[in-house]
Amino acid sequence: MIFLGTIVDCLSVLLMGFAGRFFGHLLTESMKKIGMQSIALVVIYYGIKEAMTTKSLLVLILSLMIGGLLGELCKLDQKIEIFSQWFGHLMSKTTKSSNFSQGFVSMTMISCIGAMTIIGAFQSGIDGKHSILLSKAIMDGLVAFIMGSSMGLSVSCASLPLLIYEGGFTLLAFLLKGSLSPEVVTEISAVGSLLILGLGLNVLEVTHIKMASFLPAPFIPMILVPILQSLK
Numbered sequence: 001m002i003f004l005g006t007i008v009d010c011l012s013v014l015l016m017g018f019a020g021r022f023f024g025h026l027l028t029e030s031m032k033k034i035g036m037q038s039i040a041l042v043v044i045y046y047g048i049k050e051a052m053t054t055k056s057l058l059v060l061i062l063s064l065m066i067g068g069l070l071g072e073l074c075k076l077d078q079k080i081e082i083f084s085q086w087f088g089h090l091m092s093k094t095t096k097s098s099n100f101s102q103g104f105v106s107m108t109m110i111s112c113i114g115a116m117t118i119i120g121a122f123q124s125g126i127d128g129k130h131s132i133l134l135s136k137a138i139m140d141g142l143v144a145f146i147m148g149s150s151m152g153l154s155v156s157c158a159s160l161p162l163l164i165y166e167g168g169f170t171l172l173a174f175l176l177k178g179s180l181s182p183e184v185v186t187e188i189s190a191v192g193s194l195l196i197l198g199l200g201l202n203v204l205e206v207t208h209i210k211m212a213s214f215l216p217a218p219f220i221p222m223i224l225v226p227i228l229q230s231l232k
Contacts, residue, residue, distance in 0.1 A: 003170055004130050005123075005130030005136075005170075006121070006124065006163065006170055007163075009133050009134075009166060011137075012138070013159040014159040015141075015156075016145040017107070017147070018153065019148065020144060020146060020155065024145065024148055027149055035146045036203060040203035043203070044197055044200035044204075047199075049193075050193035051194040053193075055183065059225060063187070063191045063217050063221055063224060066220050067214050067217025067220050068213050071210075071212065071213030071216055071217075077212040080212045103150075103158075104154040104155070105212070106203075107158035112166065117136065118188055118192045120133035120166075121169035121170040122185060124170045125171065125173025126174070126177050184221055184225045188219075195214050
C-alpha cells in the first residue's frame with residue numbers, strides 16, 4: 001500500500017494535535033517554548049545537512065527564485081491565509097483558539113515542507129517502503145502535541161493539507177516511477193531542505209520568511225535539471 005506512510009503521518013498529526021489540545025495544559029509555558037525551540041534547532045540542523053547534498057548551486061538558486069516568484073504571482077500566502085480563516089470559521093464551534101490561522105498554517109508548513117516529506121513520499125511511491133515517513137510521523141506528532149497545547153484544534157486540521165500534499169507527492173512518484181533521475185531527486189531534496197531551514201529560523205523568530213510562497217520551489221528541479229543537462 002503506497003499511501004501507508006502518508007496515512008500514519010496524517011493520523012499522528014490529527015491525534016497528537018487533539019491530545020495536545022486537551023492534555024497540553026500539563027506542560028508549562030516554558031516547557032512548551034523549550035520543546036519548540038529544541039525541535040526548531042533540530043530542523044535547522046537537518047535543513048543545513050540535507051541542503052548541502054546539492055550538486056548544483058545554480059539549480060538551488062533558480063529553484064528558490066522561480067518557485068518564490070510563482071508563489072507570489074499565485075498569491076499562495078494570501079490564499080492559504082484565506083483558506084485557514086474559512087476553515088477556522090467552520091471550526092469555530094469546536095475550538096476556542098483565537099489564533100487558528102497561526103496554528104493551522106504553522107503546522108501545515110512544518111509537516112509539508114522538507115526533504116523528509118518529499119524523499120519519504122518518493123520512497124513510498126517508487127519502492128513501496130515507508131521508513132522515512134514513519135520516522136517523520138514521530139517528529140510531526142511531537143510537534144503537533146506541543147503546538148496543539150497552545151494553538152488548539154487548528155493544529156489537528158493541518159492533517160488535511162498534509163494528506164493532500166504528501167499523498168500527492170506519493171502518487172506523483174508512483175506515476176513517474178523510473179522517469180526521475182537521481183540528479184533530479186537530489187536537487188528536489190536540497191531545495192526542500194533549504195526551505196525547512198527557513199522554517200526553523202521562523203519558529204525561532206529569527207526571520208519572518210513567507211514560506212508558503214516557496215511551495216512551488218521543490219518542483220522546479222524536475223524542469224531545470226534536464227534543461228541544464230541538455231545544455232552541457
